[in-house]
Amino acid sequence: MTNIDPAAPVLVTGGSGYVASWIVRYLLEDGRTVRATVRDPKKAKGLEHLHALAEAHPDRLTLHRSELLEPGSYTEAMAGCELVIHTASPFLLGKVKDPDKQLIRPAVDGTRNVLASVNDTESVKRVVLTSSVVAIYGDSIDMRGKDRFTEDDWNTTSTAKHQEYAYSKTVAEREAWDLQAAQDRWDLVTIHPGLVLGPALTKVSKSGSMATMDHFTDFTLATGAPAMELGVVDVRDVARAHIAAGFTPTAHGRYITNSESMSMLQIGKALRAKFGYRPSFPLFEAPKAMIKLAAPVAGLTRKYVELNVGYPLRFDNSRTVTELGIDFRPARDSVVEHFQQMIDDGMVRG
Numbered sequence: 001m002t003n004i005d006p007a008a009p010v011l012v013t014g015g016s017g018y019v020a021s022w023i024v025r026y027l028l029e030d031g032r033t034v035r036a037t038v039r040d041p042k043k044a045k046g047l048e049h050l051h052a053l054a055e056a057h058p059d060r061l062t063l064h065r066s067e068l069l070e071p072g073s074y075t076e077a078m079a080g081c082e083l084v085i086h087t088a089s090p091f092l093l094g095k096v097k098d099p100d101k102q103l104i105r106p107a108v109d110g111t112r113n114v115l116a117s118v119n120d121t122e123s124v125k126r127v128v129l130t131s132s133v134v135a136i137y138g139d140s141i142d143m144r145g146k147d148r149f150t151e152d153d154w155n156t157t158s159t160a161k162h163q164e165y166a167y168s169k170t171v172a173e174r175e176a177w178d179l180q181a182a183q184d185r186w187d188l189v190t191i192h193p194g195l196v197l198g199p200a201l202t203k204v205s206k207s208g209s210m211a212t213m214d215h216f217t218d219f220t221l222a223t224g225a226p227a228m229e230l231g232v233v234d235v236r237d238v239a240r241a242h243i244a245a246g247f248t249p250t251a252h253g254r255y256i257t258n259s260e261s262m263s264m265l266q267i268g269k270a271l272r273a274k275f276g277y278r279p280s281f282p283l284f285e286a287p288k289a290m291i292k293l294a295a296p297v298a299g300l301t302r303k304y305v306e307l308n309v310g311y312p313l314r315f316d317n318s319r320t321v322t323e324l325g326i327d328f329r330p331a332r333d334s335v336v337e338h339f340q341q342m343i344d345d346g347m348v349r350g
């Protein structure tokens, strides 16, 4: 049982990110005081929504400069916090030039640095870490012999050369559990979202969520979608799950935070049902052999296609529903609202 003082400030790392921005907003709406870390609090673009939130909630939101790769960088902002929500980590999909530099070190060394600051900050009682379903499984083929993934499953197949982002999340989470086990002052709860979709408060996020939805506008799926399923979850439900994980005294362990699985074609169909025919929405699934042939052009490896196309993907989200009280929005609503925002923001024609 961990009781967090609702009057104590809450630290949110990566506060300007797609997911974290909703966490910050809901914490403020719940009456909490929030310290959000960002890489550059003076930057002209990308913090407007946080400045607006600070204005709407006087004296309850402050921004602090922190960098994942700088040891001690989070300590000052953490002083007096009982709850730390660590979301900061790069989410890059497709071909990444230098996975070690761009993904693995920020995720793993960053988690180590944040948790070293936690160890140095006597007030901290709980850490909520944003992990991912990709720390649960590596490739869809891992579903063979199972009817669904649960929190007991771990990704054992990703490496620094295959599914690099999944590898970065898995190693970072393992590191977090190891560091938690080495002491007994603070406990750890991990949140495992599928692909997060839905309206964004920030317009500049480079999250893989945005990159995935861009495929429904850039014609890469016009010649047929890969027969691939994704776990989909609404960004607002993910934010609420982090907060419930922080403030529910009995919360513990790992929580799969996923609404439903949707195939790329089902996402296309949901978009077509709402926005009408657009040539960039897929109308059918392409044969696996064709997807494999075209993989390098799309920034994918043939191995990735081999292990992920043509397999169902199912997750058991019951712990999050029953223990954290999340009533997941239907995935198709998140898809549609995400696309609507792309139209509203002028990224796609209406």
Ligand code: NAP
Pocket (backbone or CB within 6 Å): 013, 014, 015, 016, 017, 018, 019, 020, 038, 039, 040, 066, 067, 068, 069, 087, 088, 089, 090, 091, 106, 130, 131, 132, 133, 169, 192, 193, 194, 195, 196, 197, 205, 206, 207, 208, 209
């Ligand atoms: P995002 O918008 O790109 O947010 C990532 C955040 O990490 C940004 O605030 C970014 O700061 C920060 N960050 C990256 N590198 C950093 C560094 N070296 N030092 C300090 N901060 C750094 O992506 P997101 O989708 O919200 O992802 C947030 C978390 O959710 C990540 O841990 C991700 O792995 C996890 N997750 C996301 C999804 C999804 O579908 N979106 C699914 C499962 C898990 P800047 O703003 O300064 O770049």
